[in-house]
Amino acid sequence: MKNFLLATVFAAVAVSSASAQNGNPGAKAINTGGAAGAYHNTFCPPLPLVLANAYFQGYSCTPSAGTVENIARVMRQPTNLGFVQFDVFAREAAAKPQEFQKLTVVRTDIACEGLWMVTKNPDLDFGRVLALSRRIKFVLPPQASGSAASFNYLRSIDPEGLGRAPDSNITYLADATSVINHVANSQDGEVGFFVQFADPRNTNIKLMVDQKLRVLPVISREILRAQVGETPVYQAQTFRLAEGGMFGIGGAAQTATTTCTQVAVITGSPDAYADRNSQDDAREMIQKVREIPRDNLLPRDNAIAAILKGATRLSQNAVEQAVAGVDAARRAVENR
Numbered sequence: 001m002k003n004f005l006l007a008t009v010f011a012a013v014a015v016s017s018a019s020a021q022n023g024n025p026g027a028k029a030i031n032t033g034g035a036a037g038a039y040h041n042t043f044c045p046p047l048p049l050v051l052a053n054a055y056f057q058g059y060s061c062t063p064s065a066g067t068v069e070n071i072a073r074v075m076r077q078p079t080n081l082g083f084v085q086f087d088v089f090a091r092e093a094a095a096k097p098q099e100f101q102k103l104t105v106v107r108t109d110i111a112c113e114g115l116w117m118v119t120k121n122p123d124l125d126f127g128r129v130l131a132l133s134r135r136i137k138f139v140l141p142p143q144a145s146g147s148a149a150s151f152n153y154l155r156s157i158d159p160e161g162l163g164r165a166p167d168s169n170i171t172y173l174a175d176a177t178s179v180i181n182h183v184a185n186s187q188d189g190e191v192g193f194f195v196q197f198a199d200p201r202n203t204n205i206k207l208m209v210d211q212k213l214r215v216l217p218v219i220s221r222e223i224l225r226a227q228v229g230e231t232p233v234y235q236a237q238t239f240r241l242a243e244g245g246m247f248g249i250g251g252a253a254q255t256a257t258t259t260c261t262q263v264a265v266i267t268g269s270p271d272a273y274a275d276r277n278s279q280d281d282a283r284e285m286i287q288k289v290r291e292i293p294r295d296n297l298l299p300r301d302n303a304i305a306a307i308l309k310g311a312t313r314l315s316q317n318a319v320e321q322a323v324a325g326v327d328a329a330r331r332a333v334e335n336r
Helices: 002-021 038-043 046-053 067-076 086-095 126-131 146-157 176-185 203-210 221-225 276-291 302-310 316-334
Strands: 029-031 060-062 081-085 103-107 112-119 138-140 170-172 191-196 214-216 234-240 255-268
Touching: 029 067, 046 060, 046 276, 067 081, 067 086, 067 103, 067 146, 067 255, 081 086, 081 146, 086 146, 086 255, 103 276, 112 176, 112 234, 126 316, 138 146, 138 176, 146 191, 146 221, 176 191, 176 203, 191 203, 214 255, 221 234, 221 316, 234 316, 255 276
Parallel strands: 029 060, 029 081, 138 170, 138 191
Antiparallel strands: 081 255, 103 255, 112 191, 112 214, 112 255, 234 255
16 A cells, blocks of 8 residues: 555656646645755655545645745645745735635644844844844845745834835845855945755855854844734744854854744635535645644654754743843934
């Protein structure tokens, strides 16, 4: 039976990939992101077999342009699943609340992508960034990237903080690697921002540490209040940024605290279907995926699974202290 299910999954991959290249991902696509990205290669592969074991056969990981396209595909074909960056999902949902009633968030507990704000300026912390945002130069990956969408969502939920950063003060570069290198070589105190899963082996995470950039914890009351329904959009965690001990070459810290946004899985709402059989199947699939132990959805790469399990969520007391520090730094600038 297991061999049959595996054959079903592998055969579906070829069909799905061909369909995706033609702009039609098929009725049983698990929409991911770029073919070389973490959603496609790291988080999606455990799902098809899990679904097949629950008699939801034929699902396969299908590349896409990212979260916004994944949302659109599930809107068109509610039998699809999609991986989404949860803060980007929240931003889109806020803009189109009626349309998003057609979607269901299946789960948000698989992994959390860090929000990395970096600078060489020793005088900056996140509270000062919020207070001075109208004058700070920000450097981001491309405008169509998930990182840029995250930054714009942060601007929207804090109009008196990052929301005051004018478009003219934002520079978009080719990718996160370019952002890190630009900030590392800048003499103007610029602030870089990107979203990245905190894998110490990842090129961008390693570069951020090697360039000895200051990581500013992106934590504030406004950020931690953001929700989709009753699910928080962000949570504060401490991540390990490099392998080995607590400090790296030149004393660069190898752990950092910041907020992160969940890797969420979405599908069509059962109410999006007209017939009872489809509605019941949708409810059952959603329930089955929710019941899967998180460990069963973690990547088969033991090192990555260990990283996901090893991220430490901040205690409520630590969160309150961090938020109070940001508030105090922000007021100190604004009350001068």
